[in-house]
Amino acid sequence: MTEVWQEPWFPWAVGLAVGVPVLLIVLTEVLGALSRRGNAAAKPVRLLRNFVVPVGAVFALLVFATARADDITWVRIVGTLLGFLLILLILSAFNVALFANAEEGSWRDRIPSIFVDLARLALILIGLAILFSWVWGADIGGLVTALGVTSIVIGLALQNAVGGVISGLLLLFEQPFRLGDWLDTGSVRGRVVEVNWRAVHLDTGNGIQIVPNSSLAGASFTNLSQPVGAFTASVEVTFSTDDAPDDVLRLLREVASALPMLEPSDEVSASYLGAARFSVTLPVTGPSAADEAVARFRAWLWYAARRRGLALDGDGTDPIATPERLGAALVTLAPTLHAREEDLDELAGSCTLERYGPGETVQAAGTVPDAIRFLIEGGVQLAVPTKDGLITFQYLGTGDVIGQTALTREVAMAAAIADGTTLVLRMPLSSIDRLVRTRPRLAQEIGASIDHKHRQAQAALAEAGIVRGTIGR
Structure with a gap:
């Protein structure tokens, strides 16, 4: 009778019984340290500890600790699962290495997340095809051909919808705007609150305006938030021809300079246009503050003009000055x-x-x-x-x-x-x-x-x- 330690499965069993717990303990400590620091590498380490190592141990036990022919199906199933987990682990590690710590403004930071997701999906499909071909001996050539023909038929049937999606992808890749930017398309003006494959959602203040990506990709629009800095709002006002232009210009600058939503690094400017008309430029902190700045400036100017005895809009009367x-x-x-x-x-x-x-x-x-x-x-x-x-x-x-x-x-x-x-x-x-x-x-x-x-x-x-x-x- 053969002693138990002389069995071919015994060294593998001992190695798994000792090595797997030790490896799990080490990975747990590493995961705890990464989580406390908020490191993005914690995600692939967690995947490795919770799934890859246990499934790998089961796969090794089935392969090396048994030789029974009726277990071959279970070996393939576990091998397929292990291969899929390894694909996810590799993709997660590459994502952390390339994009998790990308510097602001670098090419890695500028790549839209949708392209990263599409690339990840493509790599998963390719990896699964290779895995099934290797483990199960599947013929992936015929499957690829069938998918290619099907894709052509679907693309011809849905070419209008697909065109919008492609326009959206190209728009996302170019990144002419980001979430929070203000856009002026000519027909609508608002703040970008959502960008998806099909359309851009603009908050106009009176609701959400849906602008198809194909419309933005095929026409010109203005990004009011670029370049970064003050956004200028212009106001034109009229006084009486009896008011001295210098007095009016001094009043306009004083009132405008007191607005709380001005950009601190810029100054207000005012100019005389002739015929008692004046123009004021307000450098505000952004497009979202422009309307409020103009409205408050006009209201304050009404009070200030009466205090100075100037005729805003040709009217210099003050109902309280009696x-x-x-x-x-x-x-x-x-x-x-x-x-x-x-x-x-x-x-x-x-x-x-x-x-x-x-x-x-x-x-x-x-x-x-x-x-x-x-x-x-x-x-x-x-x-x-x-x-x-x-x-x-x-x-x-x-x-x-x-x-x-x-x-x-x-x-x-x-x-x-x-x-x-x-x-x-x-x-x-x-x-x-x-x-x-x-x-x-x-x-x-x-x-x-x-x-x-x-x-x-x-x-x-x-x-x-x-x-x-x-x-x-």
Whole structure:
């Protein structure tokens, strides 16, 4: 009787019993290390550990540890499965090596994923054909011929649909745009939200517009997002021929420069076209911000033109600039100003009412205010500018005061942003000086208000972890 260790299958059995667990333990440790680092190589290692090694062990056991003829079918089945897994493992490894860590802008990064998927499918089919030919002895020549004839028939029957698919593939290969880019095809303008084999989906803001790839491939279109940088939106406005062009140009630049969606690296430009027409170019951050920038610019310009006494669209009237409204506002503020009736008559000749649109800057930070403004209607947000944006720390409403540092000739630390439509009474520095000289209590109240706002601003900065010296004054 032959001893068990002398059997031909014994060395293979011992090798599999010891080698497979050791190999699985090593692969598990490697997989854990790759997963913690987020390495793309974890995917082929997981495939190797979970499928290739176990199936390979079964295949080796069947081939080398048994010699029974009735097991030949099972050997072929397991061999086919192992071959398919090896094909997937090789493709996964090549994908990681070529595309997973591709540098931005390189040819590997520019190749659309659809082409990678098509190439992977073709290699899988070729690998399976070779595998079946080798393991099962299948005649793949006849199958290839039959598939070729069938493909020709199907292509002739579906040539219109296939033409769109081919156009889509060529468009994807050229990559004239990417997801998120803005396209203008002449008939539609929108942001690319999806690209597939047949069509491009554009978000127009009023729904999704489906544009066939064949239409884009056969016609010209504009990629508004290229080159990278500011996107310019043009606005044309009209004033009165009585308005001085230099005054209008100065107003246009000031209003446009305050828009929050401007590209920081570019500047606004304005030009006079003649016949009281002016053109303004707004360098915004992208096409998506263009419509909002134009709409906000036109709204702010309406308020700013009335404050300057300029006739936008030939109309210079201001419905709030009436003596009656100004007198009523001064009467309301009389207790705050400690003013007598004769003082109100004098103030009526120097003070004015101003309106600001939502989001407009009533008082800029880092400048010495030219006047003190009293809130009559609406309100403002006080905010300190930092390198990361504005930090809001106080809301002011009806009866509150803006720009008290005009009296002390100090730079305003905070900006005042209109919170909705806001009406203020503007009192020039000369008028407030006359009141303060005869009313010490008013001067004390203004000083206390300045100190209070400074403390609130400092507290807001401290809460945000910002040192006061880093804020521009």
